[in-house]
Amino acid sequence: MTEKDTTEKVRVRFAPSPTGHLHIGNAHTGLFNWLFARHNGGKFILRIEDTDLERSYAESEKLILEDLKWLGLDWDEGVDIGGPYGPYRQTERLELYRQYAQRLLDEGHAYLCYCTPEELEMERKAALDRGEAPRYGGRCRELTEARRAELERQGRRPAVRFRVPDEVIVVNDLIRGPIEFDSKTIGDFVIMKCDGVPTYNFAVVVDDVHMKITHIIRADEHVANTPRQILLYEALGLPLPKFAHISMILGPDRTKLSKRHGATSVFHYRQAGYLPDAVVNYLALLGWSPENGEEVLTREELVKQFSLDRVGKSPAVFDIAKLNWLNGVYIRQADLKSLTGMAIPYLKNAGLVSEPVTGERFDWLMDVVDSVRGYLDNLSQIPEHAGVFFGDRIDIDDGKARKIISDPETSRVLNLFIKELESLEPFDREAIHTMLLKMPAQLGLSVRKTLMPVRVALTGTTAGPELPNVIFILGRDRSIGRARQALHACS
C-alpha cells in the first residue's frame, strides 16, 4: 500500500458525553483528533455518547457543539450533519447495540446475568472485606435453563455480561508503547444493562467498528478501559484500531485539572474574550511540540506539523499565564476590523457603546481598540482600558494623578495645551505629536512635567495609551473640554 492509501482512510472520532459544558481537557482531546485527521487528510467524526441517562442532557450537547464551532474544530460527520454511519448519537443506536449483544450471546461470548444490584453490592463488599479487588464472581456464568427460567419467573430482568477469557492483553499504544493487562483482574463485565442501554465500553466498540474508526485518540484516563474493548474486538473477530492515549491536563498542583484550579470550560474562556485561534494554539502545545520549538503557530501550521510521534508521555500542566501571553499575542496580531467586532459585546456590556456600531463610529472604535490592544490579555479587559475614550467627564480619583493636577505648574501646562490644540492644523496624530514635543521648551519644563498633567487631565490616570493617540481618538473638542475641566479642578 502506498503512503497515500494509508493516509486517505484515517477516520478519527471525538466522542464527548453531554454532561455539561465542553471541558478544556475534552477540547484538548478533540483538538488532537482534529489535527490528526486534518494532517492526514482524514475524517473527523463527532459522536455524542449520551448513554449515561442520568447525567446526559440535550442542552449540554448544544453547548458542546457551539464551543467546538467556536474553536473552529469542524467535523465531517456527526450528530447535526449526519453521515454514512449515523445516527451519531448513541441513544439513537440502541438497536445496533442490541444486535451486536445478541451476536455475542449466540456465540457464547456473553451470557445473561440476573444478579440484582443488591447482590452485586454484597459481593463487592465481601471482596473488599477480604482485601481483594472486587470483580464479578461469575454466579450467572453457567446458569442452567431451569435456573434461568426460575429467575425470569421471579421477574428479574437480565443484563448481558461479557465472558472475559483468560489471557494477557497488550495495548500497543502509539504514544506509550505496549501496555500489558492480565484479564484475570478484569472480571466479566456488563455490556448491556437490563434496561437495554449499553455500557460505555460496549457502545464505544460497536460504534468505532461501525463507524470504521482507524485511530482512537483519547485521554489516558481511558487506558484501563482499552483492554476490555480489545477483548470485545477479539470476540467479534474484528481487527483492532490503533490506540493513542494522550496525557491528561493537570492543574498547577499536578492533579487532574478541575474546577478547584479555576475555570475549566471552553465556554468560560470564550466569554472572557480569549480568541479561538489562541486557545487552539495553546491547547495544541499541551503535550505536543513542533520540531523547531516554535510557540506561536497558526491553525494551518499546526495542521501541517502535527504528528502523534511528537506527543509526549508526561502530563502537561495548564498554565494560565502562558495562555494569557499567547492570547495577547493573538490580540495584537488580529485583523483590527474583526477584533473590533469581537470587542463590541464587551464594550456594550460595560455600557460604553450601544449597538449597532456602524460607519464612522465603527472606524472610531477601531482606533480605540487599536490603541489599547497592546495592554490586553483578553477582551473582557477592554472596557477597563478603553473606558477613558468614552464620555465627557473624567474622574481624577487616584492619589498620584490628583497630586499632579494640584501641582502649581499644571494650570500653565494645560492653558498652553488648550491654546495650541485650538489652533492645531491639521488635526492628526503627527501634528499632535509635534505639538506635544514643542511644549516643554515653550514652558521651560521637563517632558515629564509637561506631558503628565496633560495625560492626567485627559484620562484621569498616569498610565495608558500613547498621548497623541489619546488626543486624536478623543478629538479636539473633547480633549479641550477635559483639559478645561481639569483646569477648573486645579484652580
Ligand code: GLU
Ligand atoms: N465519552 C467518553 C468521554 O467523554 C469518550 C471516551 C472515548 O473516547 O472512548 O470520556
